[in-house]
Amino acid sequence: MKNVTLLGAGLVGSLLAVYMRRRGYAVDIYERRPDLRKADAYGGRSINLALSDRGFRALEKVGLADEVRSVGIPMYGRMMHDEKGQLSYQAYGKEGQAIYSVSRGGLNFKMMDLAENEGVRIHFNMRSTEVDLDEKIVHFEKGDTRQKMSVPYELLFGSDGAFSALRGSFQKRDRFDYSQDYLSAGYKELTIPAGPGGTFRMEKNALHIWPRGSYMMIALPNPDGSFTCTLFFPFDGPDSFASLKTREDVAGFFNRTMPDAVALMPTLLDDYFNNPTSSLVTVKCSPWIHENHSALIGDAAHAIVPFYGQGMNCGFEDVFVLDELINQYGEDWSQILPAYQQSRKPDGDAIADLAKANFIEMRDKVADADFLLRKKIESKIYQLYPEKWIPLYTMVTFSPDIRYAEALRLGQVQDRIMDEVMARPDIRLNWEDAATTTFIHNLMTHYDKN
Ligand SMILES: Cc1cc2nc3c(=O)[nH]c(=O)nc-3n(C[C@H](O)[C@H](O)[C@H](O)COP(=O)(O)OP(=O)(O)OC[C@H]3O[C@@H](n4cnc5c(N)ncnc54)[C@H](O)[C@@H]3O)c2cc1C
Incomplete structure (x- = not known):
């Protein structure tokens, strides 16, 4: 040996x-x-x-x-925070499925x-x-x-x-x-401390996201009641690590873009300047x-x-x-x-x-109306064809028997099907009607052959 x-x-x-x-x-x-x-x-x-x-x-x-x-702390879904601090929630998988x-x-x-x-x-x-x-x-x-x-x-x-x-x-x-291959964005870790007596100051069992187009912040819970936040942010450009030079710049930026988070981050400015900026x-x-x-x-x-x-x-x-x-x-x-x-x-x-x-999906699309509709239609297809259509996130995260390469391939097939469904006239209004269901059914008969 x-x-x-x-x-x-x-x-x-x-x-x-x-x-x-x-x-x-x-x-x-x-x-x-x-x-x-x-x-x-x-x-x-x-x-x-x-x-x-x-x-x-x-x-x-x-x-x-x-x-x-x-x-570990189970996170059953994503909690999105918009610019006004309003929340919306998407479950990651079926009831009880969580990432930790x-x-x-x-x-x-x-x-x-x-x-x-x-x-x-x-x-x-x-x-x-x-x-x-x-x-x-x-x-x-x-x-x-x-x-x-x-x-x-x-x-x-x-x-x-x-x-x-x-x-x-x-x-x-x-x-x-x-x-x-380096991304043009890097990251910096920030903190939301625990509330009084080790309480969580946001929903504990979720991964929090502040999606803002060209950048985003996420937060994951810790057992002591705090959250570790990660700001994914371009190195250069209008809103970027390079553009935020002073404490006033940083305070102004966060107050403008993520006011609900700022209220929970008493050490934001110190964290921002003390913690390193790392590349990806x-x-x-x-x-x-x-x-x-x-x-x-x-x-x-x-x-x-x-x-x-x-x-x-x-x-x-x-x-x-x-x-x-x-x-x-x-x-x-x-x-x-x-x-x-x-x-x-x-x-x-x-x-x-x-x-x-x-x-791109996390920082940008999760806040987009068409993307949210796609997700709704996708869950409907998943319900109709649970053996065939497993959502990409579920394949990658909750299905270790499906190899990543196979998940990628099936995800591309699903994308093509979803593009056809989303291109139907007035899909926003009629996505639940019988004609759309028949259309999906016809596409699904070719699913395995794609
Ligand atoms: C911001 C961020 C968030 C992430 N979030 C997640 C997540 O949520 N889920 C997930 O699955 N993954 C995540 N990852 C990825 C995850 O961190 C890595 O994939 C994982 O750490 C890889 O483990 P590793 O043991 O291969 O490498 P590492 O964890 O990097 O360990 C390498 C070890 O080798 C040592 N070492 C390095 N060079 C030498 C040398 N020359 N000689 C001897 N020893 C050496 C290092 O000191 C270190 O101990 C994240 C990564 C980043 C950057």
Whole structure:
């Protein structure tokens, strides 16, 4: 049995380590950062993520799903806030279906604890600088001293995130495809603190959105009653990070565009100027593997923008699929790694494209009357053809048996059908009548053939 070396003890690396350890592999993780469990690494701030069914399925296999679900906060739908502070609500799925707001740090710490309890060794302050793929050696710089170290490996996974060192070494090889694509918008985290006695000052069980066309803010609940808000905002232009220079600019902008949120954000101006502005990148690359001994996983293989809430979920699914392939091929890594790449690469590409498209839906379309009508008609079709027509969001978020690539393909078929329905004369008035239902029925007979 080969020894397994992982670069990066983030969300995906620590989960993969638990999976491999449970199979009896000796596992070492080398992590660039210090052990954040020993410090108040998040400065009291809680950064949260939406965990959904694909992620839960992978956690289930190592017995973590129930525990994580019990500390997460279910969000059953989107709560939209308009410029006047008026609210409208769209459920994400069927009754009881929810995505869960979980603490990024809390989940990562829990998985590192579990990995160590299983016997995984985590070496902190070890930044991988280069991987020699011919000699099978990883080179590191250790902590602040920048002392150099080299460690041989047998089977190596790069779970070292969007700026992966292993991927950097793949990139120096012949015939490695790579693309990186930054959005013109970045993001900044802000806070809505808890109300008196740890109460929630907005609806607790929803993901809140302030959609404003070229930008938006979202807020996810935390167990202590606070919400972590993220402003997705263009770097340049009339309303942008560049245009808000002073405290007056920021106060003026928020009062004009999101007055109901401002009333709940006493530290808005300090948060705005103290918290970093970060960029959003999509990375696609190929191949994800090298021979039978090295592979990329998680964001290292497919960094995507966060608008479908799927980056971590997709990385967890990588681990789940890899594990199924180990079941299939046993110890034969010369079969497992190519099968892993063949299976996951189309799905990584698909969710990257879906995530970009969802930015436009979230910031812009969710407030649009035609879009809301489309959604109403779509739920009607879903009721009429529950076996055939599963809404795209449901396929991506609540249907782990449907691959991302298949969800993307079916979503495109549905879009074409919806375009035809929406092009009918007076659709706003007659969308519920018998003639429209017959029209939809005729289109649906061709659904599978599209
Ligand atoms: C604003 C935002 C919101 C998001 N929201 C969601 C969401 O709601 N739902 C969701 O599913 N996903 C979300 N994501 C995506 C999610 O954060 C990532 O997909 C996920 O963190 C990927 O996990 P990972 O382990 O692959 O990488 P990371 O979490 O980035 O972990 C990589 C680890 O490797 C370490 N490392 C890096 N370089 C080196 C090196 N050279 N040597 C050694 N160690 C190294 C890092 O310190 C880190 O610990 C969001 C992302 C952003 C930016």
